[in-house]
Amino acid sequence: MKYCKVPDETVRRLPFYLRGLLLSLQQGRLCISSQELADLVGIRPWQVRKDFSYFGAFGTPGVGYDTEKLVREIKKILKLDVVQKVALVGVGNVGSAILSYPGFAMYGFDVVAAFDIDHSKIGRKVNNILIEDVSNLATLKHRKINLAILAVPADAAQQTADTLANAGIKGILKFSPCYITVPKKVKVISIDIATDLARLPYYIRAGRIND
Amino acid sequence: MKYCKVPDETVRRLPFYLRGLLLSLQQGRLCISSQELADLVGIRPWQVRKDFSYFGAFGTPGVGYDTEKLVREIKKILKLDVVQKVALVGVGNVGSAILSYPGFAMYGFDVVAAFDIDHSKIGRKVNNILIEDVSNLATLKHRKINLAILAVPADAAQQTADTLANAGIKGILKFSPCYITVPKKVKVISIDIATDLARLPYYIRAGRIND
DNA sequence: CGCTGTGAAGAAGTTCACAGCC
DNA sequence: GGCTGTGAACTTCTTCACAGCG
Numbered sequence: 001m002k003y004c005k006v007p008d009e010t011v012r013r014l015p016f017y018l019r020g021l022l023l024s025l026q027q028g029r030l031c032i033s034s035q036e037l038a039d040l041v042g043i044r045p046w047q048v049r050k051d052f053s054y055f056g057a058f059g060t061p062g063v064g065y066d067t068e069k070l071v072r073e074i075k076k077i078l079k080l081d082v083v084q085k086v087a088l089v090g091v092g093n094v095g096s097a098i099l100s101y102p103g104f105a106m107y108g109f110d111v112v113a114a115f116d117i118d119h120s121k122i123g124r125k126v127n128n129i130l131i132e133d134v135s136n137l138a139t140l141k142h143r144k145i146n147l148a149i150l151a152v153p154a155d156a157a158q159q160t161a162d163t164l165a166n167a168g169i170k171g172i173l174k175f176s177p178c179y180i181t182v183p184k185k186v187k188v189i190s191i192d193i194a195t196d197l198a199r200l201p202y203y204i205r206a207g208r209i210n211d
Numbered sequence: 212m213k214y215c216k217v218p219d220e221t222v223r224r225l226p227f228y229l230r231g232l233l234l235s236l237q238q239g240r241l242c243i244s245s246q247e248l249a250d251l252v253g254i255r256p257w258q259v260r261k262d263f264s265y266f267g268a269f270g271t272p273g274v275g276y277d278t279e280k281l282v283r284e285i286k287k288i289l290k291l292d293v294v295q296k297v298a299l300v301g302v303g304n305v306g307s308a309i310l311s312y313p314g315f316a317m318y319g320f321d322v323v324a325a326f327d328i329d330h331s332k333i334g335r336k337v338n339n340i341l342i343e344d345v346s347n348l349a350t351l352k353h354r355k356i357n358l359a360i361l362a363v364p365a366d367a368a369q370q371t372a373d374t375l376a377n378a379g380i381k382g383i384l385k386f387s388p389c390y391i392t393v394p395k396k397v398k399v400i401s402i403d404i405a406t407d408l409a410r411l412p413y414y415i416r417a418g419r420i421n422d
Numbered sequence: 423c424g425c426t427g428t429g430a431a432g433a434a435g436t437t438c439a440c441a442g443c444c
Numbered sequence: 445g446g447c448t449g450t451g452a453a454c455t456t457c458t459t460c461a462c463a464g465c466g
Contacts, residue, residue: 007435011413015406019388033447042390045447046437053449061448062444079412086408097308103388103405147411171411173404177230177314179253187414189407193384194314196400197297198226200358200382201290203398218457244425256425257459264427272426272465 010051011078015107016041017048018074022106025067033064080108085145087113087169089160090152091121091131094175098149099126113145117156134160140167147171154178161188221262222289226318227252228259229285233317236278244275291319296356298324298380300371301363302332302342305386309360310337324356328367345371351378358382365389372399 020040024032034045041048052058052065058073059065075081086109088095099114115134116122122133137160140148148169152160157176164172165186174180174190182188231251235243245256252259263269263276269284270276286292297320299306310325326345327333333344348371351359359380363371368387375383376397385391385401393399 005434009435011410014413015403015409016390018409019406020390035447040390042392044437046439047435049448050436050450057449059448060444061442062446064447077413078409079415080409084412093308093311097304098404100304101404104408107405107409109405109408146415147408149408170415173408173411179227179231179251181253187411189411191402191404191407192226193309193312193402194318194320195226195230196402197315197320197358197360197384198229198289198291198318199222200384200398200400201295202222202225202288204290204357204381216456220457246425255459257461258457260426261428261458268427270426273424274466275425 004054006054010054013041013043013047013051014074014078017051018071018078018080019106021067021071021074025071030067031064032067032070034059037065075108078107082108084109084147085113085143086111086147086149087115087140087145088129088149088151089115089134089137089164090150090156090176091116091118091126092151092153095149095151096126098151099129109147111149113140113143117152134163137163137167140164140169145169147173150174150176152176161186215265217265221265224252224254224258224262225285225289228262229282229289229291230317232278232282232285236282241278242275243278243281245270248276286319289318293319295320295358296324296354297322297358297360298326298351298356299340299360299362300326300345300348300375301361301367301387302327302329302337303362303364306360306362307337309362310340320358322360324351324354328363345374348374348378351375351380356380358384361385361387363387372397 017037020037034048038045038048055077058070088098088111091114099111104111111129114129114131115137116131117134121131124131146169148164150157150160150172154176157178158180161172161180161182165183170186172186172188174188177192177194228248231248234251245259249256249259266288269281299309299322302325310322315322322340325340325342326348327342328345332342335342357380359375361368361371361383365387368389369391372383372391372393376394381397383397383399385399388403388405
């Protein structure tokens, strides 16, 4: 494998491969082909092989991939081979759902702190996590927490992100529906529920005959 | 403008433009340049102009874009110039958050129905929306509902999607963390909270000196 | 003169086709 | 024979550079 830049799209697919592989492991499959993995993820086998080729040669020609080994490799690439601590900021509707969301565990995430500005929420516990005052966000610096989930209203997102950046947070998963700027050292990934829904009608074509 | 296929990426950006424009309108700005709109969305001005050029010429050289006109045009392209009715399936943590989410209204969405399989939830109301039994999903066909939000557990997603397709649903916003297949006439857009979070650690580079 | 609209150039990502190994 | 790994072809998307209009 010649060195070259890993496409962002490849990185985006890695967690899907990981999910497929863990599912496959649960079913006792110790070996998997690019074809089988592609089917689990909904893509084509050559895309699977090309994606892995950016990081090395993980498979055995004529056989396939050792499922457990591939899981280890992908976890290492994604830095999910260690527990990643996460802080949640904003315990509204979305934030509450996130605190109760069971899907983070499979990737090794641990949501260990939650913050809100609303005094009626502060001090209460959701899913065994204490809700703290946002004015305590600076304490993240000493708690070895690198990741934050931002689920505050749009008009508070920029200011909160600034505070998070100052508190040493290096990655933000943002649910707030707005654009924010952050220092280059901070990576932001955005989830935008309404804008995703908003492009769905575009694809609905009137009066198609066939499927 | 010569006819050619509109890039998916352009369609993905349209709701963001719309949000920026509505924000701009709220602030009383009746005219906006590609530079200003780009700043609101976090991209570059030539991308804005190129995106609009796929649909026609909406601006005035030397001046910019009429904000209200551009809003109308984008709404028309995205088919958001009419109220789009939406059904929610799965009123768990994520589903409940969606029923209370205020962000859909600005795009003209109306969540008018909710379904769950859990009898302890059926018959109750969340945000003034009655939770119905999933066995009633077939009634969607007669209720002029084209869009569904799928927020059921992964192991129920495929089966529920099949039912939705049979009920005439043409677009699905899926939160369930799994791959599903649907008839070609049905468009699926996926939101995957955990996989988005899972690629955040990858981008965190250890020991950088500068921002 | 400023800003839009757009062909053309460039970059990024996907698909192909097949060499090479088990 | 079967499946991986990968350069090369191809497609898609982004950026540029500038013509042309108000």
